[in-house]
Amino acid sequence: MxxxxxxxxxxxxxxxxxxxxxxxxxxxxxxxxxxxxxxxxxxxxxxxxxxxxxxxxxxxxxxxxxxxxxxxxxxxxxxxxxxxxxxxxxxxxxxxxxxxxxxxxxxxxxxxxxxxxxxxxxxxxxxxxxxxxxxxxxxxxxxxxxxxxxELVGSELLPDKFTLLQLRRLYEAIFQRELDTGNFRKKVLSLNVLERLEEKNTTESRRGAYYFQFKKGVTDKSFDRLGKF
Amino acid sequence: MxxxxxxxxxxxxxxxxxxxxxxxxxxxxxxxxxxxxxxxxxxxxxxxxxxxxxxxxxxxxxxxxxxxxxxxxxxxxxxxxxxxxxxxxxxxxxxxxxxxxxxxxxxxxxxxxxxxxxxxxxxxxxxxxxxxxxxxxxxxxxxxxxxxxxELVGSELLPDKFTLLQLRRLYEAIFQRELDTGNFRKKVLSLNVLERLEEKNTTESRRGAYYFQFKKGVTDKSFDRLGKF
DNA sequence: CCAAAAGTGTTCTCTCTACACCCATGA
DNA sequence: TCATGGGTGTAGAGAGAACACTTTTGG
Incomplete structure (x- = not known):
C-alpha cells in the first residue's frame, strides 16, 4: 500500500x-x-x-x-x-x-x-x-x-481401514488414468506409512485382500516426494 | 447500485x-x-x-x-x-x-x-x-x-544473453544451495530450449564462456518436468 | 475349470549424482 | 605456474515402466 x-x-x-x-x-x-x-x-x-x-x-x-x-x-x-x-x-x-x-x-x-x-x-x-x-x-x-x-493421500478420503485395491482406485480416480497393480503396491508400501492388519476384505475378490491403515504418529513429512504417478 | x-x-x-x-x-x-x-x-x-x-x-x-x-x-x-x-x-x-x-x-x-x-x-x-x-x-x-x-526460468530474470554460469547462479539463488556444474549444464542443455551464440563473455572467467539465449518460439510447454534440483 | 484380484519378481531404461579430467587463459 | 571457471565423460545407485507369473477362491 x-x-x-x-x-x-x-x-x-x-x-x-x-x-x-x-x-x-x-x-x-x-x-x-x-x-x-x-x-x-x-x-x-x-x-x-x-x-x-x-x-x-x-x-x-x-x-x-x-x-x-x-x-x-x-x-x-x-x-x-x-x-x-x-x-x-x-x-x-x-x-x-x-x-x-x-x-x-x-x-x-x-x-x-x-x-x-x-x-x-x-x-x-x-x-x-x-x-x-x-x-x-x-x-x-x-x-x-x-x-x-x-504425499500419500488416503486418510482424508478413505475409511480407517482399506485395501490396496481401494487405495489404488482412489489414485486412479485422482489422476484419471490406470495404474499398474504391482508397481503401485511396491511404491506405496515402500513409503513405510501403512501397516497391515490381520483382517481381510473378501467382498472385492475371491482370495481376499488384507486391510491396511495409516500408522499412528506418521508426521506427514515421512517422505519428500512420492514420485510420479 | x-x-x-x-x-x-x-x-x-x-x-x-x-x-x-x-x-x-x-x-x-x-x-x-x-x-x-x-x-x-x-x-x-x-x-x-x-x-x-x-x-x-x-x-x-x-x-x-x-x-x-x-x-x-x-x-x-x-x-x-x-x-x-x-x-x-x-x-x-x-x-x-x-x-x-x-x-x-x-x-x-x-x-x-x-x-x-x-x-x-x-x-x-x-x-x-x-x-x-x-x-x-x-x-x-x-x-x-x-x-x-x-520449467527453465531465466528469460524473466536474466538479460537477453547470459552464460550458463549466470543461469546456474540464478538457480543456486532460487534453491539456496549449490548445484553441480556439469550436471546442471547437461540437464539444462538437454531441454533444448537454449541456443548458443558465437559471442563469449570473458569478464567472469579466464577462458571465456559462450553466451546463450532462449530460442524463439519455444512454447514454454516444451518440457513437462525439469527434474529435481 | 475359469475369472479376477492378490501378491511377488525380473528386466530394461532413464535420470540423478558424484566425481574425474582436460582446456584455456590472465595474473 | 597456478587458480579458476569452461566443458566433457563415466560409473554407480535408484526410480519408474512393462510385464510375467504364481496364488487363492467363489461361481
Whole structure:
C-alpha cells in the first residue's frame, strides 16, 4: 500500500468462499454440488459457498460452512486461489476465494446434505456449473493431484481401514488414468506409512485382500516426494 | 447500485494487492522493498502494494501497480494466495492478495524506483517486514521454486544473453544451495530450449564462456518436468 | 475349470549424482 | 605456474515402466 493514511477512499467488496468438496465412494471421485435455490442462477448447480464474516479469516469461514453442511470438523482444507473477475457474478462485485476439501463420505452427515438439496456427482460427469465454478473445479483437481503426488493421500478420503485395491482406485480416480497393480503396491508400501492388519476384505475378490491403515504418529513429512504417478 | 441487492446483509472488505518482486543482479536474488512513508507501520519495510479498483481484476491491479513503479508491462506475475486474518492490518479489515513478480533488473526504470523510496534487498538478508509480509515472501519463494523446477526460468530474470554460469547462479539463488556444474549444464542443455551464440563473455572467467539465449518460439510447454534440483 | 484380484519378481531404461579430467587463459 | 571457471565423460545407485507369473477362491 503506497498510498497514505486511511483507506477510506478505496472501495470495499463482498468476499465469498466456494468449496470444491471431494469425496470418494464406490470407486468414484465425487464432488458435492448444490442445486441453487435462489437468484442469481437459480436452479443451476454450484459449489457450496458462503460469505466471509467480520470476525473470521477465510479459513475459518470455510470450516464454518463445511461444518454446517456436513457436520464434520477437522476437515482437510486448502486454499486454491481467489477469483476476482469484476464480471464473474452478474449480481454484483463479489470476489470468491476457492477452497478444496477432502471429505470422509463414511463419516459425514448425509441426511443434512440431502436436506439441503445437495448431490454427489462423479468428477467424470459433472453438470454445467454456475459462473466460474468449473474453473475452480479444474484448479482444485490440479492442486489435489499435486498433493497426492507429494504425499500419500488416503486418510482424508478413505475409511480407517482399506485395501490396496481401494487405495489404488482412489489414485486412479485422482489422476484419471490406470495404474499398474504391482508397481503401485511396491511404491506405496515402500513409503513405510501403512501397516497391515490381520483382517481381510473378501467382498472385492475371491482370495481376499488384507486391510491396511495409516500408522499412528506418521508426521506427514515421512517422505519428500512420492514420485510420479 | 444494482450491485449486491441480494447480498446486502453481508459485509464488504478492502481488498489489497501485495507484490513480492524478484529480481536478479550480481549473482543475488533480490526483492524490491519499500520504506513505508505513512501509517500504519510508518518507517518499516514492506512489499509494494495497492488496492483493487472497481473495474479491474486483481491481476489487472497487480499489473497496474507494477507498471506504475517499474515502468514495465508484460511482467510475469503469479498469484500466491490471499491473506485474510482479520487482525493482519491493525488499521482495519483488509484482505490482501499476494502476488509474486519476476523482473528484468536490466530493463526496469531504476530512477522511478529510487524516487519512491524503494530498495533492492538480497533474499539472504531481509529486514523485518511489516504485518504478514514475511510470510508472503516465504510463500512466494516456494512458488518460484516450484515453477523453476517445472520449467527453465531465466528469460524473466536474466538479460537477453547470459552464460550458463549466470543461469546456474540464478538457480543456486532460487534453491539456496549449490548445484553441480556439469550436471546442471547437461540437464539444462538437454531441454533444448537454449541456443548458443558465437559471442563469449570473458569478464567472469579466464577462458571465456559462450553466451546463450532462449530460442524463439519455444512454447514454454516444451518440457513437462525439469527434474529435481 | 475359469475369472479376477492378490501378491511377488525380473528386466530394461532413464535420470540423478558424484566425481574425474582436460582446456584455456590472465595474473 | 597456478587458480579458476569452461566443458566433457563415466560409473554407480535408484526410480519408474512393462510385464510375467504364481496364488487363492467363489461361481
Amino acid at each position: 503506497i498510498m497514505g493514511e486511511k483507506y477510506n477512499k478505496f472501495s470495499k467488496y463482498f468476499v465469498a468462499i466456494d468449496c470444491v468438496i471431494f469425496g470418494y465412494e464406490d470407486g468414484d471421485l465425487r464432488l458435492l454440488l448444490y442445486h441453487r435455490g435462489f437468484e442469481p442462477a437459480k436452479g443451476q448447480w454450484s459449489l457450496l459457498g458462503g460469505f466471509v464474516g467480520d470476525e473470521e479469516s477465510s479459513d475459518d469461514a470455510a470450516h464454518r460452512i463445511l461444518k454446517a453442511i456436513t457436520g464434520l470438523e477437522d476437515i482437510y482444507l486448502e486454499q486454491v486461489q481467489v477469483y476476482t473477475n469484476p464480471k464473474r457474478d452478474p449480481e454484483g462485485r463479489v470476489m470468491s476465494i476457492g477452497y478444496y476439501a477432502l471429505i470422509r463420505v463414511d463419516k459425514h452427515n448425509s441426511d443434512k446434505v440431502r436436506e439441503n438439496g445437495a448431490h454427489w456427482w462423479s468428477v467424470k460427469g459433472l453438470p454445467n456449473l454456475v459462473f466460474d465454478h468449473q474453473e475452480m473445479v479444474d484448479n482444485a483437481l490440479h492442486k489435489l493431484q499435486q498433493k497426492a503426488g507429494l | 444494482i450491485m449486491g441487492e441480494k447480498y446486502n446483509k453481508f459485509s464488504k472488505y478492502f481488498v489489497a494487492i501485495d507484490c513480492v518482486i524478484f529480481g536478479y543482479e550480481d549473482g543475488d536474488l533480490r526483492l524490491l522493498l519499500y520504506h513505508r512513508g505513512f501509517e500504519p507501520a510508518k518507517g518499516q519495510w514492506s512489499l509494494l502494494g495497492g488496492f483493487v479498483g472497481d473495474e479491474e481484476s486483481s491481476d489487472d491491479a497487480a499489473h497496474r501497480i507494477l507498471k506504475a513503479i517499474t515502468g514495465l508491462e508484460d511482467i510475469y506475475l503469479e498469484q500466491v494466495q490471499v491473506y485474510t486474518n482479520p487482525k493482519r492490518d491493525p488499521e482495519g479489515r483488509v484482505m490482501s492478495i499476494g502476488y509474486y513478480a519476476l523482473i528484468r533488473v536490466d530493463k526496469h526504470n531504476s530512477d522511478k524506483v529510487r524516487e519512491n523510496g524503494a530498495h533492492w534487498w538480497s533474499v539472504k538478508g531481509l529486514p523485518n517486514l511489516v504485518f504478514d509480509h514475511q510470510e508472503m515472501v516465504d510463500n512466494a519463494l516456494h512458488k518460484l521454486q516450484q515453477k523453476a523446477g517445472l
